[in-house]
């Protein structure tokens with residue numbers, strides 16, 4: 001049975017993994033690591049729910065975007081290998097070379113041979129194996145949009161992201177839209193920008209042919225950045241269209257970054273069936 005508690009216990013019991021990740025889960029420092037641990041547990045829970053219903057027996061390939069020190073991928077790799085008789089492969093990508101090298105060292109120390117880390121921008125990676133699932137935990141600001149764009153371009157089956165800071169449209173909401181009476185107030189403008197950003201992402205994914213669910217990965221008492229976008233590719237849809245996305249984008253004049261990764265003709269319904277490797 002999958003539950004946050006069972007995942008947390010399983011991870012805590014793996015002394016080797018916790019030590020290799022240098023995660024101070026006994027909270028002897030400022031508590032940042034226990035916060036990260038809880039985020040990882042919440043994320044793992046959702047991925048495991050998907051794996052439980054995963055139909056095929058072939059290898060499941062993950063791409064962890066903005067992986068940082070790859071706590072999430074290492075934890076998932078460990079848990080899935082313990083719970084399921086399924087082969088997995090994990091790619092991690094991050095622009096920070098020091099972190100990528102740290103991931104290589106952790107992988108070697110744990111003897112996890114099914115992991116590869118790349119120092120690059122998300123949008124620039126073309127992994128050798130076809131990707132089933134893209135995951136991203138707190139990819140900074142527009143790195144979440146790069147992740148979503150990459151997932152759509154690769155035609156991945158699942159895309160699961162927990163966004164980080166949502167800075168890109170805050171300043172555009174000061175004027176020129178129907179809700180200025182709301183966004184006149186700085187605090188409300190910030191909160192509304194966060195909501196609008198996630199709505200734009202969700203509508204873009206829907207328009208690109210994904211079923212989209214928004215949920216809370218963990219309780220907000222652990223982190224306010226707990227909104228998770230879970231997107232599953234529809235089998236084949238002639239109804240792909242960006243009308244809802246465009247309506248929102250135009251209403252608030254957001255010039256949202258996601259669309260810059262695509263051409264208008266990419267989403268003409270009859271042409272679209274997952275833009276593999278474009």
Ligand SMILES: C[S@@+](CC[C@H](N)C(=O)[O-])C[C@H]1O[C@@H](n2cnc3c(N)ncnc32)[C@H](O)[C@@H]1O
Pocket residue numbers: 036065066067068069070071093094095096099120121122123136137138139140143146164
């Ligand atoms: C807040 S950290 C999160 C790291 C990790 N996912 C975690 O939860 O611990 C964000 C990471 O995104 C990386 N990053 C930012 N922009 C990126 C991009 N365009 N492509 C790849 N990595 C990026 C940074 O180097 C940083 O390691």
